Amino acid sequence: MNNPQASIFAEMGQHQWYVHLSRGAGTDLGQNDLEQNDLAHIRSVLRQTISDCEAKGINLVVGFGRELLADLGGDMPEDFQKFETISSIDGSGKEAIGTQEELLLWMNSPRLDDIWKTQYDARSALAGHMYVARETITFIYGNSLDMTGFIDGTGNPKPEEEHQVALVPQGEAGEGGSFILAQRWVHDLEGWNQMSLGDQEKAIGRTKADSTRLEHQEDYSHLAHVEETEDGRLDEIMRRSTPYALHDGTVGLYFMAFSRKQEILRNLLDSMYGRDGQPRDKLTDFSNPASGSYYFAPSTPQLQTMLTG
Numbered sequence: 001m002n003n004p005q006a007s008i009f010a011e012m013g014q015h016q017w018y019v020h021l022s023r024g025a026g027t028d029l030g031q032n033d034l035e036q037n038d039l040a041h042i043r044s045v046l047r048q049t050i051s052d053c054e055a056k057g058i059n060l061v062v063g064f065g066r067e068l069l070a071d072l073g074g075d076m077p078e079d080f081q082k083f084e085t086i087s088s089i090d091g092s093g094k095e096a097i098g099t100q101e102e103l104l105l106w107m108n109s110p111r112l113d114d115i116w117k118t119q120y121d122a123r124s125a126l127a128g129h130m131y132v133a134r135e136t137i138t139f140i141y142g143n144s145l146d147m148t149g150f151i152d153g154t155g156n157p158k159p160e161e162e163h164q165v166a167l168v169p170q171g172e173a174g175e176g177g178s179f180i181l182a183q184r185w186v187h188d189l190e191g192w193n194q195m196s197l198g199d200q201e202k203a204i205g206r207t208k209a210d211s212t213r214l215e216h217q218e219d220y221s222h223l224a225h226v227e228e229t230e231d232g233r234l235d236e237i238m239r240r241s242t243p244y245a246l247h248d249g250t251v252g253l254y255f256m257a258f259s260r261k262q263e264i265l266r267n268l269l270d271s272m273y274g275r276d277g278q279p280r281d282k283l284t285d286f287s288n289p290a291s292g293s294y295y296f297a298p299s300t301p302q303l304q305t306m307l308t309g
């Protein structure tokens, strides 16, 4: 029986906090001492964070990069790669940058204060063992809108299909776990808003008002790059993306997706950046990522074993 981290499938709270950490900064111990000391400490902080989230009703998903997963003794799923920058090949210079970190804590809840305190306690306790490489605070906008004004999530799998789409099947290494893609996309909203409604709809491939799929898809539409294909070249994923707005005026979409195979996520990104020889996804004229990492969220029993090991 698959026993995934339940928060992957839980109804999202209004507020989200993504904290990405890596090992290394702020200690003068020798390398071997550092590693052993780090691992024991990371285990204990994660156990505490899980229990804090349970007590406060915060949805928490814990994802590991390849090396930390291995160092904590987790089952290594097939074909788990780090995120390498993806460059377009049409001379536009557009790219999806890779910033692979080691640990992702994704918290969401109706209460921003609860999330703030819990992630603050976790990162403070990890200081000297792991440093915060990046973080993003996001929110649900209207009826699940992206800041372009389009509904985001219409093409997601039905609830009864989610496990099949998002979880490594039983009998495979890492069963019940899920591959995660986490990217912070930065929008040129001014540029986007200068397009007519009709052009925006052609760029996405759906109507803005109610997300109806356009019968005719342009070869540059987003849907033409990410929809499941009959030959199986592009397959389904489960998305949980939300918008963010930073102090300096930067806005965009925090793209968060789950899959049973990492290759599916890689293929979708290659397709958006025209690496299959097709035109690039029109969205990449108006939005590109400032960060990108792959993680693996082990099943709940695996996570427990890793954290007591």
Ligand code: HEM
Residues within 6 Å of the ligand: 146, 148, 150, 151, 152, 153, 154, 155, 156, 185, 204, 206, 211, 222, 223, 226, 227, 228, 236, 237, 253, 255, 257, 265, 268, 269, 272, 283, 287, 288
């Ligand atoms: C700026 C970044 C992005 C924006 C604003 C965006 C927006 C959208 C919108 C508005 C839709 C149509 C409604 C829906 O089905 O949810 C959609 C569909 C979809 N997007 Fe994106 N998206 C972005 C990035 C990505 C990335 C990076 C991937 C994959 C790696 C992706 C995969 C998908 C998939 C699989 C669908 C569903 C297609 C279907 O109907 O089967 N998107 N996206």
